[in-house]
Amino acid sequence: MAKSNLDLVNECDKFPYHQDDPSFYAAHMKNFYQFRVNGCDAVLGYIAKSVAEKFYWSPDNWAVDTTKQTVTLTTAADASPEQRTQAVAQTLNEAVKRDTFQILKGWRNEMYPVFAPGGQFLLELERSASPLFGIVAYGIHCTCYVQDDQGLRIWVPRRSRTKQTYPAMLDNTVAGGMSTGEKPYECLVREAMEEASLPEDVVRANSTAAGCVSYIYVRDPRAGGETGLLQPEVEYVYDIKLGADVIPKPCDDEVEAFYLYTVDETKKALANGEFKPNCAVVLIDFFIRHGILTPENEPDFLEIVAKIHRRLQFPTASHCAK
């Protein structure tokens, strides 16, 4: 059964909205604990109840309130980011030692940041643990395309069959997560080389920043690890228009091959569910910005545009250069 574009969006932005059904939403929220940090008023992420109940929360660093459903890091209100980071790392190391969570088997040795309102940096934690806390993750996604007398064609990589997450699925030409301190454009340049062998000068000469998509993904079995964990994400999107003579090539072992797909081939692969869920969303955004999906040919246009730019209920970063 072919998936509509709205089906694809709903697979990626899966967390309910309060406005659709306030009582369902309230009931659903019972499945989550709020992740909080002492000294910050905001909720920083939603921890699945099953996770909150499984973690060993050392009373040295954590306060768990089972009535209010909150897990609070109790470091001093004026603790340094290093102190908070250290406290969270201890907890994660303990979880690894106890073998508490499957998802931590995918340990990346990459740190993801957590921000207070106003973009204040609170702490950082191991990337693979971010869905355990349901914190906002940041990344970049880039669509490389060719526009010539054969029309618009898109460079589509197939993920390696040995990749931990979404093996063998189709992906965006260049995509990657941003570690603490990394800027979006910097990440684009780095990943363009790592994933597609595109040199920096090609990226700088041909890329356009084109906004961002945001959504709350709920991890399913294809993501590996525990299911039902939340992954609120912001992906900065870029377009790179390439001449037909520039051919992206796999560089690291993440990509098996690149295909140059027509729009119709891309749409067909989308409808077949061949793309990693958030990559589908980025392509749909590309199609909308480039006049391929229009209000006249996409019945769910408004719902799609709104959902792929979800306003997250957590504080987000400013990646503005100082």
Place this chain on the structure above:
Amino acid sequence: MAKSNLDLVNECDKFPYHQDDPSFYAAHMKNFYQFRVNGCDAVLGYIAKSVAEKFYWSPDNWAVDTTKQTVTLTTAADASPEQRTQAVAQTLNEAVKRDTFQILKGWRNEMYPVFAPGGQFLLELERSASPLFGIVAYGIHCTCYVQDDQGLRIWVPRRSRTKQTYPAMLDNTVAGGMSTGEKPYECLVREAMEEASLPEDVVRANSTAAGCVSYIYVRDPRAGGETGLLQPEVEYVYDIKLGADVIPKPCDDEVEAFYLYTVDETKKALANGEFKPNCAVVLIDFFIRHGILTPENEPDFLEIVAKIHRRLQFPTASHCAK
């Protein structure tokens, strides 16, 4: 004091979000009645309390519940759109006769549609009355630009000084509301001629559908008529790239003059608050899609992108061609 881009967005998307402060939101909602139609479960708009209390709601066609704060059109559940339209028109005619609302002095003789979930057409009502019911309005906004060795420049019209709404403010090159049954592209073609003297062949050859913006505007004195009325809107956005030899010219009496502004001139006029509020939002969206505003140079990038693509809590239309 210069306005930031987020200030401009907040002037246009002014209605609070539940997720920011649920108790403030609940208190704020006490200022509104829900507009409902018998036979449809959804809330179709929010009527300002002052409006709900001032209207003469004939018991022949309306049920007003002051406890639940609802105003319900009581035509039969299986009434035809014509029957519902007729009932609303009677009420509006009575309001004009009684001189109940200033805003109805701007009577347009243009009908705006109201939809049930799934895009089912329920009824239509006079355009100038739509903020009284707080229903979703649809329109198109188009940015015409020139890109040559002088860089990217934007065609910016100044609204006529005699216009009822936002006189003498800056506008988008082409913009207009969509009446019942009109399709977005059709509206673009019509308005491009009416407002900028751009012939259909120029529009068809050079335009790109580029998505939509959506927001809940709260009318201020510049809009004319009662203040505090809600105007949830969807504006389909288009770009038209013109050669430097194509010069938009005023055609009807809505536009005083067109200027060809550089990006810096446009940014300055935005910061000065010279643009009509929703036009500022469309330009900000244009800047984001064209890599002029980036995560690195716009500190409020994420908040801006999410707010200008607000997911409305009312059923919306599908403008998909049948």
